[in-house]
Structure formats: structure tokens, C-alpha cells
Amino acid sequence: MRTPSFGAGRAVAPHDVVYVSLLCEDGEHTPAEHAAPDSAVGVDRGVAVAAATSDGDLFDRTFRTPKEHERERRLRRKLSRQRKGSNNRARTRAALSRLTGRVRARRADFAARTAHTLCAKNAVVVLERLNTTNMTASARGTADAPGRNVRQKAGLNRAILAQGWQGFKLACQNAARRTGTRVIEVDPAYTSQTCHPCGEVDPRSRESQASFRCTSCGHTAHADVNAAQNTLSRGWTSSLSG
Numbered sequence: 650m651r652t653p654s655f656g657a658g659r660a661v662a663p664h665d666v667v668y669v670s671l672l673c674e675d676g677e678h679t680p681a682e683h684a685a686p687d688s689a690v691g692v693d694r695g696v697a698v699a700a701a702t703s704d705g706d707l708f709d710r711t712f713r714t715p716k717e718h719e720r721e722r723r724l725r726r727k728l729s730r731q732r733k734g735s736n737n738r739a740r741t742r743a744a745l746s747r748l749t750g751r752v753r754a755r756r757a758d759f760a761a762r763t764a765h766t767l768c769a770k771n772a773v774v775v776l777e778r779l780n781t782t783n784m785t786a787s788a789r790g791t792a793d794a795p796g797r798n799v800r801q802k803a804g805l806n807r808a809i810l811a812q813g814w815q816g817f818k819l820a821c822q823n824a825a826r827r828t829g830t831r832v833i834e835v836d837p838a839y840t841s842q843t844c845h846p847c848g849e850v851d852p853r854s855r856e857s858q859a860s861f862r863c864t865s866c867g868h869t870a871h872a873d874v875n876a877a878q879n880t881l882s883r884g885w886t887s888s889l890s891g
């Protein structure tokens with residue numbers, strides 16, 4: 650199926666220019682129009698990879714290597730045994746903060762690069778509006794996927810939180826100021842269990858973290874890419890309704 654295009658954007662969103670100029674508060678130049686005005690992309694901040702797009706691009710990287718993970722665990726254990734106020738404890742704390750700082754910098758770098766790539770290519774970037782409470786609730790089986798693999802989902806939720814999607818959104822908004830991109834957020838409910846081509850909603854279609862197979866039409870796709878395509882459609886709908 651053809652993904653709805655934002656080509657009709659001229660007609661449906663005459664307020665574009667106003668929106669963009671409001672963001673231009675630091676004197677940085679924001680183009681009145683994006684270089685590719687008809688382009689749009691949906692982004693799923695997924696579980697199998699850090700970010701997947703409706704174009705089928707997967708963005709991912711390791712923020713903390715297994716070795717660093719182990720070292721952090723050791724340092725934390727050591728810290729808990731050391732006497733408060735001692736020099737040794739201060740040294741351990743410093744080592745720990747160097748380690749977490751490195752991981753944080755990597756994450757920020759990933760967010761900035763991915764955001765820049767997406768905004769340079771697209772006039773509209775549609776993101777899922779995620780919030781911590783909903784994601785934690787879905788682990789207990791109340792929201793997106795009722796009650797399946799509860800423990801596994803709890804782990805996944807932690808992983809998503811750790812990947813810092815809030816930072817990614819800010820990076821997109823920041824990159825958008827230089828490219829004239831519009832960043833839209835949409836409700837992500839059921840995007841991961843809806844078949845993009847046929848619209849069937851079934852939690853069983855999501856076979857695993859990475860694979861989607863529609864129980865109705867048999868369509869198969871990378872699960873996060875399928876979700877990103879639904880996110881894009883939703884952004885199109887929400888921009889039509891203003």
C-alpha cells in the first residue's frame with residue numbers, strides 16, 4: 650500500500666510558516682520551507698532497535714558495552730562497602746561518574762546524529778508521544794498488549810526508558826530549527842499491533858520483538874518499521890484535522 654504523502658501539505662497546513670518562525674528564538678536561521686517540502690517520515694522508538702523509520706531505516710547503537718556494564722556493577726558494589734567520607738569512596742565515585750558520563754555522551758551523540766539525518770531528509774517528522782506512566786502500565790498488561798510476557802515486557806520498558814527517547818525528541822526539535830522541519834507527536838496506542846497495509850489490530854501479529862506477521866492478511870515486516878508506518882499515517886491524519 651502507498652503511504653499517504655504530505656504532498657497536500659500546502660492546502661492542509663497553511664500555518665506551517667508561523668509555527669516554524671516561533672521556534673526561531675536564538676537568531677539561528679530557520680528556512681521558511683524545507684528543501685524537500687513533500688517529504689515525511691514516521692519514527693518508532695522501538696524495542697528491537699533504538700529507532701526505526703517508516704522508510705525502513707533502522708538506527709541503533711550500543712550505549713553501554715557488556716564490559717562497561719560489568720564495571721559499573723562492580724563499582725556500585727564497591728561504593729556500597731566503602732566508608733562514607735573516605736578518600737577511597739570519593740575515588741570510586743569519580744570513576745563511576747566518568748563511566749556514566751561516557752554512556753550519556755554516547756546517547757546524546759546518537760540522538761543528535763539520528764535527528765539531524767531525519768530532519769535533513771524530511772519536511773515532517775512524526776514521533777510517538779510516549780510517556781513513562783503508560784509504558785510502565787503496559788508491562789502489567791493494561792495498555793498496549795494485555796498481559797502477555799509480562800516479565801519480558803517489564804525488561805523491554807526499562808530498555809526503552811534507558812534509550813532516552815525524551816532526549817531524542819529534543820534533538821529532533823533542535824535539528825528541525827535548522828532544516829525547517831515540522832515535528833509532530835501522535836498517540837502511539839496500538840501502532841505496534843496494527844497491520845499497516847490492512848489495518849487489522851491483533852497483539853498476536855507481533856510475533857517477537859523484531860518481527861510482525863499479520864494474523865489476518867499475512868503481511869510480514871520488521872515490527873518497529875510497521876509501527877513507524879502506522880505512526881506516519883497517524884501524523885497525516887492529525888495534520889489534516891489541524
Ligand SMILES: [Zn+2]
Pocket residue numbers: 844845846847848849863864865866867868
Ligand atoms: Zn494485515
